[in-house]
Amino acid sequence: MRLSDFKNQSLEELASKFDISPNNKALKKFVEMGGLPSKKSEAYRYFDVESLLDGEYESLDYTQKVITEGEEIVIENGVIISAPQGLRIYYESCEQIDNNHFDPLYYLSHALYPRTIKIEVDGDAELKIVHRFTKSYAIINYRIVLFNQANRHSTIYEHFEGELVQNSLVMYGYDMHIAQDSSFRVVKVQTMQNQNYSMLASHKINIARQASCMFKSFDLGGDHALQLLKIELDEHAHIDAQHLLYLNAEAKRGTVSQIIHKRQNSTSNQEAKNILDGASRGIFDALIKVEHSAKYTKAIQNSKAILLHEKAYMVSKPQLEIYIDELEASHGSTTGQLDPQQLFYLQSRGIPAVEARKMLVIAFANTMMETIRDSRHQELIRNEFDKVFYSKEN
């Protein structure tokens, strides 16, 4: 399968090739948006999506398997193979596809994976989702729908494992529905290294009235990866989105996002910290939109990048689109090198320059890692960061 073969095809032609109904809502939206994205597409302007779509991939069979009991949810090549006992997890067609997502691949992904993995998070749960990939030269495409319950407080830890995933394209994503008066925390840790795989993660997060969502991504591995987030906030809803990115060699990774304040008194805080080495490219292309109906919004957006090599390049594009006067909003972006005064201070106490440099990079990342409340998980993320950072440095 070569996705680029589906360029400039009509709805009927695509429906026939994919063997799905031309009335499929996701497929219709995909065609309406102009089909496959190119470098001219807004969402992929700074990301070489065309070379990924041009790859020859094996199509996978997503036949359901018997789900064994385990401590964590394991999704292997788009199929659930293990889950904790008592968890409501099943396959179902997705009824609540976003009507206006900015990413055409969000719709293609839905069209090609019509029976989504649905997870209903009961009570005050803490779950771990492991995405496991064992297929090389494959397109691995799946969608997950997550629901929680009102007045409940849940946490999802998301991890990735890749045994054999060379030259594969992973397209996955969530449609999350955060219920009223609840809080929902998602901590994503992506550390798969040197596999020459690519990942496009297109998410939609709806945050209901007086609910709060924390979405923290620690993106520490992979050659080409983009997470595309669309977040909608209802009245008094809050999102805290934090992204830590570490890149080296010729990796291209980052975040493209839209946070939309739909109703009044909603708040958002988005922060990106980017550490770029080698000839890598980091992307933070993030829009906060405050609609007419969202009076008394508070929105903060900030991106900081440290370039460790002269060939490293950061695209940082924080944007505000505001239609009201009654709000507090700020955004900012800085890109620079390590602070020479800080470096000198450490050296003046006897710490060698190489060690001081590492200390400052880890310190930059630490301010985000230390916001993880669970100490075991915080330690795990620190270890993963040390592993990828020191393996490169040494």
Next chain:
Amino acid sequence: MITLDIQNLEAKIGDKQILKGLNLQLEEGKVHAIMGPNGAGKSTLSKAIVGHYDIEVLGGDILFKGKSIKDMEPEERAKEGIFLSFQNPVEIPGVNNAYFLRTALNAKRVHEGKEELNAAQFLRLMKGHLEELGMKPDMISRSLNEGFSGGEKKRNEILQMLILEPEVIILDEIDSGLDIDALRAVSEGINKMKDGKRSFLVITHYSRILDYIEPDYIHVLKDGQIVKTAGAELVAQLEEEGYDSIVNEQ
């Protein structure tokens, strides 16, 4: 015995030459105070001794116990035993104060051929010094200088000095921004280090700190050179007559 011997030192920052043939010798176990008007080159001198990147040495030499340190990296000078207490210590969010100090101490101990301290051994050492300086225990876990008051930053400099046990201690405007209580605590920490072996170079605008740290020598720095050296009695003269009178005597 001369610990630090600065010979005909010339140095510039950017395009501007600041030090113009400066000569200064620090004696073992003595407190030397450098005083001088704004722009005389006091801070440039301290930065030149520790190897700050802003400074370009144009000529002369700096000898530490007879060995030239002029071309050494800053960390090598620190490990040899030279310590600068900064006028405005930089904040480093994300670097834990205790972790930073243990790394620094162990780098020095390895340089000296000693065994590294483990975390428990180091914490015992640090806690003891925190109590002496009247510092809060949360200094162990806080990020290096982040959100510290002016007094806390200066006390943290002294804490580092107590732990690293350097042989030449340069105190750049250590009294600036300190209230009386903080000044007293900082001075006590410094005086505790006076053991007849260590040399001190106290850089100051005002004589107030010298009420607490009694100097053996006063050097007046003007236009990049030492223009007068005398005993502690010079402080009173400077207080009464100002720097111009000293310069005009020359």
